[in-house]
Amino acid sequence: MAVEAATQPSKLRWGELEEDDGEDLDFLLPPKQVIGPDENGIKKVIEYKFNDENNKVKITTTTRIRKLANARLSKRAVERRSWPKFGDAVHEDVGSRLTMVSTEEILLERPRAPGTKQEEAKVAGDPLAQIGKGGAVLMVCRTCGKKGDHWTSRCPYKDLAQPSETFIDKPATETNAAAGATKGAYVPPSMRGGNTERTGTDMRRRNEENSVRVTNLSEDTREPDLLELFRPFGAVSRVYVAIDQKTGTSRGFGFVNFVNREDAERAINKLNGYGYDNLILRVEWAAPRSN
Amino acid sequence: MRPILMKGHERPLTFLKYNRDGDLLFSCAKDHNPTVWFADNGERLGTYRGHNGAVWSCDISRDSTRLITGSADQTAKLWDVKTGTPLYTFNFDSPARSVDFAVGDRLAVITTDPFMGLPSAIHIKRIARDPEDQTGESVLILKGPQGRINRAVWGPLNRTIISAGEDSVIRIWDSETGKLLKESDKEDGHKKPITSLSKSTDGSHFLTGSLDKSAKLWDIRTLKLIKTYVTERPVNAVAMSPLLDHVVLGGGQDASAVTTTDHRAGKFEAKFYDKILTEEIGGVKGHFGPINALAFNPDGKSFSSGGEDGYVRLHHFDPDYFNIKI
Numbered sequence: 108m109a110v111e112a113a114t115q116p117s118k119l120r121w122g123e124l125e126e127d128d129g130e131d132l133d134f135l136l137p138p139k140q141v142i143g144p145d146e147n148g149i150k151k152v153i154e155y156k157f158n159d160e161n162n163k164v165k166i167t168t169t170t171r172i173r174k175l176a177n178a179r180l181s182k183r184a185v186e187r188r189s190w191p192k193f194g195d196a197v198h199e200d201v202g203s204r205l206t207m208v209s210t211e212e213i214l215l216e217r218p219r220a221p222g223t224k225q226e227e228a229k230v231a232g233d234p235l236a237q238i239g240k241g242g243a244v245l246m247v248c249r250t251c252g253k254k255g256d257h258w259t260s261r262c263p264y265k266d267l268a269q270p271s272e273t274f275i276d277k278p279a280t281e282t283n284a285a286a287g288a289t290k291g292a293y294v295p296p297s298m299r300g301g302n303t304e305r306t307g308t309d310m311r312r313r314n315e316e317n318s319v320r321v322t323n324l325s326e327d328t329r330e331p332d333l334l335e336l337f338r339p340f341g342a343v344s345r346v347y348v349a350i351d352q353k354t355g356t357s358r359g360f361g362f363v364n365f366v367n368r369e370d371a372e373r374a375i376n377k378l379n380g381y382g383y384d385n386l387i388l389r390v391e392w393a394a395p396r397s398n
Numbered sequence: 399m400r401p402i403l404m405k406g407h408e409r410p411l412t413f414l415k416y417n418r419d420g421d422l423l424f425s426c427a428k429d430h431n432p433t434v435w436f437a438d439n440g441e442r443l444g445t446y447r448g449h450n451g452a453v454w455s456c457d458i459s460r461d462s463t464r465l466i467t468g469s470a471d472q473t474a475k476l477w478d479v480k481t482g483t484p485l486y487t488f489n490f491d492s493p494a495r496s497v498d499f500a501v502g503d504r505l506a507v508i509t510t511d512p513f514m515g516l517p518s519a520i521h522i523k524r525i526a527r528d529p530e531d532q533t534g535e536s537v538l539i540l541k542g543p544q545g546r547i548n549r550a551v552w553g554p555l556n557r558t559i560i561s562a563g564e565d566s567v568i569r570i571w572d573s574e575t576g577k578l579l580k581e582s583d584k585e586d587g588h589k590k591p592i593t594s595l596s597k598s599t600d601g602s603h604f605l606t607g608s609l610d611k612s613a614k615l616w617d618i619r620t621l622k623l624i625k626t627y628v629t630e631r632p633v634n635a636v637a638m639s640p641l642l643d644h645v646v647l648g649g650g651q652d653a654s655a656v657t658t659t660d661h662r663a664g665k666f667e668a669k670f671y672d673k674i675l676t677e678e679i680g681g682v683k684g685h686f687g688p689i690n691a692l693a694f695n696p697d698g699k700s701f702s703s704g705g706e707d708g709y710v711r712l713h714h715f716d717p718d719y720f721n722i723k724i
Contacts, residue, residue: 183462184421188436193482194445195406195431206440209401209711215670215680215719331716 136163147171212330218342317365318393319375324348324359325384336383337363341370362393399719401684402440404710406433411704413455414693417462422479423693423702424465425710428452432467434479437695437702440712446477448484454495455549459503464525466506468494474508476529485529492516496549499525500556505537505573507559509547518547520561522573538576543569549595551604553618560618562592562606570621586623588614593633593649599640599696607633613647615673625676631665635691641698642720643673648689648703668692668703677724684711 136155144150152168180188192199199205321333334346348361365371371392379390409428416423416437423437431445432453451471458465458479465477470493476486488494492513499506506525512518520540526532545564553560558579559571566589568582582588590610597604603624607613609632615625627647635648650666667681668689687706694701700714 180421181419184419187421187462187480190443190480192442192444193480194433194447196433196442196444199442205404205406205442206435207403207405209403209684211400211684213399213401213682213684213713215399215682215716215722216667217680218678 214331214334214346216344217338317368317371318345319363319365319371320360320391320393321363321378322360322389322391323386324357324361324388325386326357326359328357328361328384330361333361333363336378337365337374340365340374340377342366399713399716402712402714404435404440404442404712405708406435406442406445406710407431407708409452410687410706410708411691411710412453414691414702414704414710415456415458416693416695417458417479418460418696419462420696422458422462423710423712424456424458425691425704426453426456426467427704427708430469430471432456432465432477434465435710435712437700437712440710444482446475446482446484448475448477449473451493454493455497457497457499457506459499461503464499464503466497466499466508466525468497468508470494472510474506474523476525476532486532486534488521488523488534490521492518495547496551498551500552502556505552505556507550507552507573509550509561509563511546517541518543518545518563520547520550520559520571522559538573540571540576542578543567545591548591548593551595551597554601560595560604562595564591566591566608566610568592568595568606568616568621580621582616582621582623586614588612590632594636596636596638598638605636605638605645607636607647607649609633613645613671615645625673627671627676629669632688635689635703637692637694637701638673639694639698639701640696644679645671645673646692646694646701647671648692650685650688650706652688666705668701672724675724679722679724682713685709 136157139155140151140153142151142153148171150170152170154166154168156164156166158164319337324333328348330346330348333348334343337343337346342365343363344366345364346361347363349358350356351358363371363374365374375390375392378388381388381390404425407425407427407429411425411427413426414423421437422443423435424432425435426432430449430451430453431447432449433445434443435441436443446465446467449467449469449471451469453467453469456465456467463479464485465479466474467477468474472490472493474488474490474494474497475484476488477484488508490508490510493511494508495511496509497506504525504527506523508521508523510516510519510521518541521536522538522540523534524537540559540561543561543563543565547561547563549563550559550561552558552573553570556573559573560568561571562568567587569578570580571577572579588606588608588610590608592606592608594607595604597618602618603615604618605613605615611629611632613627613629613633613636614623615627616623627645629647629649631649631651633647633649637646637648639645646668648668666685666688667683669681670679671677672679682703685703685705685707689703689705691704692701700712702710702712704710
């Protein structure tokens, strides 16, 4: 956009041009002129206005009109574009906001990292699959991380560990459903009476442990970028970048959840201190770990 | 990708369909007003007012001028797409479930539910070019399958009709004589009610989704089982990409059980599978109820899903979707 002022160009600000000063002297101005668009799609609009100091100002707006390369609509479809609204859509008020663009970035979540072979994935997916089946018991202590030795509640290192986030889910797996009920924790009706139809929930909870915090991200890093950065290390179950609600820019940190702990470990080792977008990344476990 | 959320319906979605040019998206829901949206930005163009019950499915003529809808108010209606005026009403003695225009738009197949002792039926109606000449007579009525017929579509050259429903058997009928030509056999076929059926763009094969937590790909002429896609939740909706060898399955736990579990337990994602390798490619999350309807834009660059939550989510794919490798 080019702005020229006929007089006193130094005092002129573009923001002031838009304002009306209330006085009706517009009839004194020359009419609005539209030139183009020419063969390059350049269109010029010349308008005249009075600014705050009652000086005549000439505004030249130059825009380029582009045709979208992939917009190949049939003639009928273009015609339909201008159809009048009908039915309930006629009385639609502006505030109704029936159509919204999601504020959340939705990714096509891959079950495993691309490029890894299927056999590899099978090995990785095995413990998870076992939990999913519900029949096979996989004993993993959430306090010390030991596998197959004891349950979380019987952990010998329990007192050493700092209080973790409140895990009052899965009352059934500890000993049995009855024990869970006597503890006073709420058990959904579907889970009562030893109903062991396990669903994805506990699986997810466990996965959240493999959460990696990434800080010192550049402002324009988005979730897909982060995913791209971390995907080579293994299957990623969640990527999140903190966005400032007001400005819409990144707040400079994010979280990446891995399906497997080992992958997360490798990612931390590799990417902590890695230069990304002219900043040095800091990658660490999301929550301070007890061991 | 950032999906576009369309909240025009007050009740669960039942069906979604694009017109042939892919610029309009038609949605049916259990509220009584089928709605048409612009498929690029999700703006609402209009609603079709006149039904007095849940609308179960719809179809659009090839030139995007006529819409047919089947509703639980025991009628199927023909509409003018542009103005939303009802042109003709087919009256039945039981709720209409599935509607489908034949190639050429001169015939339509409408299925009706079993109701008050009446068995389910498949009706073939002639569609007049001028709505003034439209009559309600059936050319042919097919009966036989037990339980609801959830979907009936036209086979190649309008010679056959393929039906699938609650008895979990897929049937191919002769559209001229009404004779039953083929039935899917017990071993290959679905074990539980079939909820959805979708033809490929070229009409050479079709995909069925069932509550037995699987979807199956069939040859449309021989009814030979080609592929099976196994998932971990009941399948309510299926769609096939017209551009890539991908199929999408939507579903989730039964709507009545949703409140008893964590929302993540419901598995409400739309799952993408490789059509040939039958391997999962990925999932698209977003709905907070089971997915009831799925449709691919005819250009294959966007798809939309409709859920029990009353939302239509319109997804335009990111560029990297088009070179996903397994």
